[in-house]
Amino acid sequence: MSSDTLLTTPLNALHLELGARMVPFAGYSMPVQYKPGLMAEHLHTRQAAGLFDVSHMGQLRLVGPDAAAAFETLMPVDVIGLGEHKQRYGLLLNDEGGIIDDLMFVNRGRDIFVIVNGACKHGDLAHMLARIGGRCxxxxxxxxxxxxxxxxxxVTALARLLPGxxxxxxxxxxxxxxxGADLYVTRSGYTGEDGFEISVPAAQAEALARALLAQPEVNPVGLGARNSLRLExxxxxxxxxxxTVTTPVEAGLNWAMQKVRRTGGERAGGFAGAARVLxxxxxxxxxxxxxxxLVALERVPVREHTELQNSDGATIGEVTSGLLGPSVDKPVAMGYVGAEYAxxxxxxxAIVRGKVVPMEVAAMPFLPPNYFRG
Known part of the structure; x- marks a missing residue:
């Protein structure tokens, strides 16, 4: 996709002003890093506060008395039982149990507010319209x-602008x-840290971003550090x-499927792909x-698509994400292996440029989360 066909977010001019290196991502021109670089941006987020532009992601609202029940037919997740202004992680599944997208949603009382991935948003919308468009x-x-x-x-920085x-x-x-701008704020994110996601009208997005960057704790952070933070x-x-060919169970996302939707639950099944997932x-x-x-036992970053072998040299899987973790200061990765090696x-x-790099299966997350649970 050429640069003149890429979409831009409401913060595009600000990114350029701040000296961001822009790259194509999900059909948008997005900042991968700013002048300090990925390592500094990553560590600043872990120690203070980083501001990310994620306006490429898709925002939707489902409205109507049947919205929760309808949305539940698409996911192995408890939507009906979610309390007002409570948020949950969701998995949009196809009929084979594969993951069409992962998403976040909130019961706002007046609607169900949904945030989906940028590269998937048009497909997600078409899927929802086809499956539940007649119900909500x-x-x-x-x-x-x-x-x-x-x-x-x-929280310190944001509370100055949004008391409460x-x-x-x-x-x-x-x-x-x-x-004068109506915002919806959730205390959540994609870094393992405490933090917030703020939905803001496009016309006020730049002014809000500038106000946040004016706070002494806050620096701009690009997609590069967002990736390393989420992997850690x-x-x-x-x-x-x-x-779409990975099920939630293969992905180790059983925790995201509440008991009420699983075998023996009062609303078990009834979602796309239920037969296989259950x-x-x-x-x-x-x-x-x-x-x-996975953690490399030598200081060699192991990237996605790297082949994984057993001690006999047989292929047993593949790395799907990997890098040198700036906070844990060692090469970390995730990937898929045969169940007997898990x-x-x-x-x-791992076979990196023809060289064998020893790795060990490790528990995740690679560092403890800092979510604020009250």
Whole structure:
């Protein structure tokens, strides 16, 4: 895609002013890093607060008395039982149990507010319209801005602009107003740190971003550090670590499927791909592969698509994400291996440019999360 066909977010001029290196991502021109670079931006987010432009992501609202029940038919997730202004992670599945997209949603009382991945948003919308468009109203909010403020000092900075935001806890949200703009703020994110995601009208997005960057704790952070932060936190990147041929059980996302939707629950099944997903959950279908965390035992970064072998040199899997973790100061990765190699502590070999790099299956996340649970 050429640069003149890329879409831009409401913060594009600000990114250029700040000296960002822009790259194509999900059809948009997006900042991969600013002048300090990926390492500095990553560490600043872990220590203070980083501001990310994630306006390329898709925002939707589902409206109507049947919206929650309808949305539940698309995901192995409890939508009906979610309390007002509570947020949950969701998995949009196809009929084979593969993951069409992972998403976040909030019961706002007046609607179900959904945030989907940028590269998937048009496909997600078409899927929702085809499957549940007759049961609820689906409003497209793709023109809204979305900012993520992440890090241990994010609450200090944001509370100066939005008094009361400090009362939110992890995976809850609320309505706020700033300079006449109606915002919706959730205490969540994609870094493993405390933080917030702020939905803002496009016309006010740049002014809000500038106000946040004026706070002494806050620096701009690009997609490069967003990727390294989420990998250290053990969080999947759609298209790398999960996709349409990967089930939630293979991906180790069982925690995202509440008991009420699983075998024996009062609303068990009834979602796309349920037959296969439930069979994997109860052991009727044996898993042939599992997503695992991996740590290299030599200081060699192991990137996505790297082959994994057992001690006999047989291929047993592939790395799906990998880099040198700036906070943990060692090469970390995630990938898929045969189920018999998925136990923590198992030794495997990565083949990096023809060289064998020893790796060990490790628990995720690679560092403890700092979510604020109250």
């Amino acid at each position: 109203q689906i409003d497209v909010l793709f023109d809204r801005g979305l900012l993520a403020l992440q890090g241990p000092q994010a 935001v400090e009362k939110l806890v992890f995976m809850t949200g609320g309505d706020f107003s700033w300079n 936190a053990g969080l999947c990147l759609y298209g790398n670590d999960i996709d 069979a994997q959950l109860d052991g009727a279908e044996a898993l042939t592969r599992k997503r695992v965390g 136990a923590v502590g198992t030794r495997v070999s």
